[in-house]
Amino acid sequence: MQSTVTLRDVAQAAKVSIATASRALAGEGLTSRSTEARLRRIAAELGYRPNALARGLKTRTTRLVGLVVHNLTNASFRVLAEVVQRRLRAEGYQTILCITADDPEQEAEIIATLADQRVDGLIICPTGHNGARLAALDSNGTPVTCVVRRDEMVEMETVLAADPEGAYAGTRHLLELGHRRIGLIVGRRETTSGRERLSGYRRALEEAGIAFDPSLVHAGPYEPETGLAGCRQLLDRADRPTALFVANHESALGVLRGLAERDLLVPDDISLLCYEDMPGFAWQRPAISVVDSGATAMADLAADRLLQRLRPNAAPPAETAREYRIGARLIQRHSCRPVAP
Incomplete structure (x- = not known):
């Protein structure tokens, strides 16, 4: 059975110290671009995968973001999942998709699980019954962006359609x-x-x-x-x-x-x-x-807002959470006709 490739193996293959290999693969900017590129190539050839748990303990980040929706029957939620995952992946995050079935109890369990997993942020279509949990998560340093619905019980950053x-x-x-x-x-x-x-x-x-x-x-x-x-x-x-x-x-x-x-x-x-x-x-x-x-525009804006707050040294949220609206538009096709005289 093939043993797991370690950071030490990568460092030895590249003939550098473990510290140099770690900095290069983390992209911390403390090594030259050519060194980073060479270390990444060697790591890929050896099949090295970093220990996400150990890295998270060190950096206090997991590069995980929760996305919580009611179902995937609704076309808007499918668009939301596709766009958010693509946008976050481009920034080095992985998305954990969770389904609540619009059930407050399931939503509460999911919020608790995502908090236990120490997700870096959360985009959620709230049921409206767990606002206190979401507000606590947000105030404790895990940015939360609501989408499609507002939670009426608390003030949260929210992206809605018109x-x-x-x-x-x-x-x-x-x-x-x-x-x-x-x-x-x-x-x-x-x-x-x-x-x-x-x-x-x-x-x-x-x-x-x-x-x-x-x-x-x-x-x-x-x-x-x-x-x-x-x-x-x-x-x-x-x-x-x-x-x-x-x-x-x-x-x-x-x-x-x-x-x-x-x-x-x-x-x-x-x-x-x-x-x-x-x-x-x-x-x-x-x-x-x-x-x-405007599901695509809502998803893009929700991703924008969350990524803005996830950036290092991001400004703290405004005292009153901001609400954003995406314009809705009528598309006339062939299913409506004038009333017969």
Whole structure:
């Protein structure tokens, strides 16, 4: 069985001291570039891998960052995972991806585990129930950036989509097509995205002089079952909506099934507008119109903010945590049509 290659083996092969080999491979800038390049080449040829635990004890860093999301069903979370991992890897960090299923208990366990692993930082879509734990982690020197949702209980650095404006633009688009009974399927109202997308919908209706009808709104967990249940409930009405606005990606999957169950054609029988874009929506026939929440831009900005705080000698966070917004935009395709006269 082949023995593990040690730093001593690398130093002997390069005919330098162990201290020189250590500095060169750590990239501390205390050796020449040519020496660093030669040591890295020799280390690679020998198959040397540094002891991350020992290095972490010495430098007080692990080069690990936690990324915590609810699921990978949502296209925005998949984009977030891909972009954040790519951006952090380019800076020498590895990403630990964790899934909470939007469950506060699972989230609390994950936060504790990541703290035990001494991650250098954390990007999280919070459930809204573990703000104190996140704030403690942040105040103790592990930067935390919230994304997609705000934790209402504490002030944390947060990157959000312009959800009120996005939902307003989507609802107004349907109103301009002549729709007056617009069913809304939305996430939990105690969450940032659920509450703000509902507020944008209401504002557009009120500006158009249409009274808000709570019975046209179905709110629930971020899962396909919410979309299916909401679709069935709205389609069972005697005054069935002429359009559905599905305000999160998970619910959209359930709505597509619900429409198929009733053999309803989009947009001939009912118009359909979804929130959060994904490639499949453009490939559908008809292609589905969406309000794009800017997942890539949110992921890039979240990575930017965390990396800024991870840099040596980074300035301490502002007394009031900053909130950043990424603009949402309406993408018109072929799933919405004017109401027949």
